[in-house]
Amino acid sequence: MRSIRFRKVFAMQALIRGVVLMMDILLFCVMPVRAEEPYTFDVAETEKKPYHFGGYVEFRPVLYVLDKDAALYQLQYYKDQRSNLMEWNGRLQLEGSYEKGIGRVYVKTNTDLSYSSFAGGNERSAFFEAYGTLKPSSAWKVEVGKKNLKWGKGYAWNPVNFFDRVKDPNEPDLSLEGNIMVTADYVRSFDGPLKTLAITPVLFPVYDHINDDFGINNRLNVAAKIYLLLYDTDLDFIYAADGSRTARYGMDFSRNLTPNFEVHGELAYIEGYQKRALNADGVVQSTTENALSGLIGIRHLTTFDLTTILEYYHNGTGFSTEDMENYFRFIRSGYQLYQTTGNDGKLSAAQKLGEGGYSRAGPMKDYLYLRLSQKEPWDILYFTPALMVMVNLNDWSHSITPELLYTGITNLELRFRAGFIRGSRNTEYGEKPNDYRFELRVGYYF
DSSP states (O other): OEEEOOOOOTTHHHHHHHHHHHHHHHHHOOOOOOOOOTTOOOGGGGSOOSEEEEEEEEEEEEEEEEOTTSHHHHHHSTTSOOSEEEEEEEEEEEEEEEEETTEEEEEEEEEEEEEETTTEEEEEEEEEEEEEEEOSSSSEEEEEEEEOOOOOSOSSOOTTOOSSOOOOTTSTTSOOOOEEEEEEEEEEEOSSSEEEEEEEEEEEEEBTTBSTTSSSSSEEEEEEEEEEEETTEEEEEEEEOSSSSOOEEEEEEEEEEETTEEEEEEEEEEEEEEEEEEOTTSOEEEEEEEEEEEEEEEEEEOTTOEEEEEEEEEOTTSBOHHHHHHHHHHHHHHHHHHHHHOOOHHHHHHHHHIIIIITSSSOBSEEEEEEEEESSGGGOTTEEEEEEEEEETTTOOEEEEEEEEEOOSTTEEEEEEEEEEEOOTTSTTTTSSEEEEEEEEEEEEO
């Protein structure tokens, strides 16, 4: 089913004019290349061009080996029983920018294609980013449009990133769709222990067709971040006022203890968080509480190019072990009801509960993340193997993901990943719909 959505953006007419101007330059203003004598040098070739255009195309087949006894398998495949699932995915990203004087326009589009015998075909296209920048001085910058803030110092999680979409810890480097906002940056440099001060105010509207999946509509949300480079330590202090979501406070830090050893952390406090969870009788109960989330991690590079990333994450808004067990039991009772009567009402209710939080990446409270990557082992050029381990510290279920990456062909990236999931019944990973996952990612940059 074709689904294409392009959101309204502040000052959209100005952005469109900027995009049209950029494309006109790309398509019609390319000068022919003249034959020249060897060893000649043209100064113009070294000058920075006012425009940029590039992109990324990807082909990604995935094979899932399914677990028929898992609760989430019974929830997802109760109408179409199968032992494995082959999924074919494609992605096209285009980006371009045009810069003149104090102004700059940047646009990034994304198109995702997918097909499987279970879900059929699907296409979704959207602007991931589309914003304009004005930089009247080296100290000031204002940006209007659709963008990502990328707040936080964590690799797999960012509890202080209050406005961006939540990234998948299994794919933390993937590009995400941004949100419509207005931001400003004021930066000053100093001599002494405080080397840099930056202030970033944010206006984040939530109205019909403008960030309307974020929270309560008809709100103009206000936030701010203060950045300090103090005693060679990066510090951020963040505040998001009560609006479409309740008030939030955050801080993060990052410091290099040695040139190859970095430590980082985040802390977020959320006022009046509303949690909806199933009790033992299968009834949804809503509670309101203040939530505290945090992250602490390290990044280390050895002399032989082994990179280690280790992070502990506490999710104050997450579900307890008992909450998840109640949800899995609710699914199983719904599945038994469907088998005996054909009534799938309980399973439909479970699917809605999953969309409300149970099925999100990292739904519980405490996690440990480890990633090891070795650059060019045994002197194999352009080859980087890696291993990622994710452990749920509340129920000790986990996933292990080995990865092989080869970049020996210009602009081409070949990546193979396998996923192995382990856990007993009524645990997060033990109830995943698949036991194994095999993925090939072929990406080309242009």
